[in-house]
Amino acid sequence: MDIPVSEVKKELEARLPDVKLRAVGNSLLVENPDDLPRVALFLKENPKFLLDYLSSVTGADYLSYLESVYHLYSMAKKHGPVALRVRVPKNKARIPSLVTVYRSAELQEREAYDTFGIIYEEHPDLRRLFMWEDFEGHPLRKDYAQEDSETLEAADIAWLEARGVEVPPEMKEKAKALEAAGQRAVAQKPEKPRN
Amino acid sequence: MTFTKNKSTSDPRLRGELAKKGVVWTSLDFLYNWGRRSSIWPMQFGLACCAFEMIAAACARYDIARFGAELFRASPRQADLMIISGTVTKKMAPQVVRLYNQMPEPKYVLTMGACAISGGPFIDGYNVLRGIDRYIPVDVHIPGCPPRPEALLHGLMELQKKIAAQEILKAEWYQKGLKREFPIPEYGPNGLIPKFNPEVWRPPQKDARRIHYGQTILVGKKLKAPDLELALAPKPAAPGAVA
Numbered sequence: 001m002d003i004p005v006s007e008v009k010k011e012l013e014a015r016l017p018d019v020k021l022r023a024v025g026n027s028l029l030v031e032n033p034d035d036l037p038r039v040a041l042f043l044k045e046n047p048k049f050l051l052d053y054l055s056s057v058t059g060a061d062y063l064s065y066l067e068s069v070y071h072l073y074s075m076a077k078k079h080g081p082v083a084l085r086v087r088v089p090k091n092k093a094r095i096p097s098l099v100t101v102y103r104s105a106e107l108q109e110r111e112a113y114d115t116f117g118i119i120y121e122e123h124p125d126l127r128r129l130f131m132w133e134d135f136e137g138h139p140l141r142k143d144y145a146q147e148d149s150e151t152l153e154a155a156d157i158a159w160l161e162a163r164g165v166e167v168p169p170e171m172k173e174k175a176k177a178l179e180a181a182g183q184r185a186v187a188q189k190p191e192k193p194r195n
Numbered sequence: 196m197t198f199t200k201n202k203s204t205s206d207p208r209l210r211g212e213l214a215k216k217g218v219v220w221t222s223l224d225f226l227y228n229w230g231r232r233s234s235i236w237p238m239q240f241g242l243a244c245c246a247f248e249m250i251a252a253a254c255a256r257y258d259i260a261r262f263g264a265e266l267f268r269a270s271p272r273q274a275d276l277m278i279i280s281g282t283v284t285k286k287m288a289p290q291v292v293r294l295y296n297q298m299p300e301p302k303y304v305l306t307m308g309a310c311a312i313s314g315g316p317f318i319d320g321y322n323v324l325r326g327i328d329r330y331i332p333v334d335v336h337i338p339g340c341p342p343r344p345e346a347l348l349h350g351l352m353e354l355q356k357k358i359a360a361q362e363i364l365k366a367e368w369y370q371k372g373l374k375r376e377f378p379i380p381e382y383g384p385n386g387l388i389p390k391f392n393p394e395v396w397r398p399p400q401k402d403a404r405r406i407h408y409g410q411t412i413l414v415g416k417k418l419k420a421p422d423l424e425l426a427l428a429p430k431p432a433a434p435g436a437v438a
Contacts, residue, residue, distance in 0.1 A: 024427055025427020025428065063419070064420070136384040151390075151398075152389060152390055156388055159381070160393070163378040165394050167393055187411070190410045
């Protein structure tokens with residue numbers, strides 16, 4: 001069962017008048033990220049909505065800003081979802097964590113941090129979830145430079161030679177040229193997709 | 196697949212005649228390989244959805260036991276065959292290579308499905324290894340997404356043919372100086388270090404995807420994001436529609 005977004009907006013505006021909200025399609029955009037925990041706690045505790053279940057935290061890259069989308073359901077009242085959106089600039093991607101309100105946000109926020117680099121403030125344990133600790137960059141951002149897996153780099157060749165593996169000279173030359181130019185071997189994406 | 200036939204100097208017709216009289220005359224190679232190929236014990240591990248087809252092949256309907264390969268061993272020390280059943284992510288690849296190193300000789304590798312062969316549909320992914328043959332030698336590739344159990348059985352039969360063609364005197368695992376321990380890749384800042392082991396795999400001279408599609412990576416650069424306000428705005432009701 002769906003809840004009309006206008007109803008949620010009306011209730012929120014009546015009870016939390018200083019929170020700026022805007023309806024985007026069938027979802028609710030919270031203009032100031034700092035208001036998010038208050039809005040979520042209100043929706044969780046309000047007897048009219050009782051949105052006690054956070055189903056997903058999603059990150060998205062819209063090039064000029066990053067977005068975090070929250071889907072809330074109610075197990076008690078069997079309705080939902082209510083989608084909340086928060087937008088943050090790319091260079092200052094900080095959103096207050098929802099772990100204090102919904103415990104299930106913990107892993108989901110770690111995933112969004114891993115792949116989009118959104119920092120959830122006051123998260124109890126903000127580590128990477130899928131990629132390893134030393135991984136650099138956030139791979140689902142649109143500007144992520146993916147490695148070219150066909151070209152060996154200087155670090156690869158040093159590693160291989162330390163283990164007694166013979167590396168063909170043309171691969172060595174390529175790596176040397178890349179290192180001299182101070183570049184990484186990056187997979188080149190075409191300007192246009194195939195279709 | 197190419198392999199040399201195991202040559203026997205004995206006349207097969209004479210062998211047949213003798214067998215009728217109750218005399219078995221065979222070569223040591225044949226007996227040895229017959230024993231080995233009829234009891235290939237695979238290692239019990241699955242990586243992704245292809246593993247379910249492998250499990251189906253082990254169950255009663257497809258019954259891999261008919262080929263003597265039903266004993267899935269839970270330890271690499273007791274296994275002859277490693278079935279790479281599914282996507283090998285970069286996070287999993289070092290463990291797969293380590294398991295391969297722990298298997299005793301003679302050991303065989305069978306890749307199952309498009310992902311294990313080349314990365315398959317996930318080839319452009321930042322987290323997927325483009326084929327396990329970058330780090331360890333592979334004996335049989337089974338294409339498919341996922342391959343049906345029949346295809347796995349066919350792959351197993353091809354492996355049995357390969358084993359039947361081997362000779363004890365020339366078998367590489369009895370030779371001196373055999374190097375079958377491959378360095379285990381490590382996690383680096385952008386992916387695995389090294390990206391591949393040039394002793395095992397080299398990048399192809401011709402870029403097949405560039406020839407076929409005109410470009411290597413199929414996804415383009417993202418230059419424009421959708422405008423959500425426009426995309427999600429409620430559509431105006433068509434004229435004449437009944438409310």
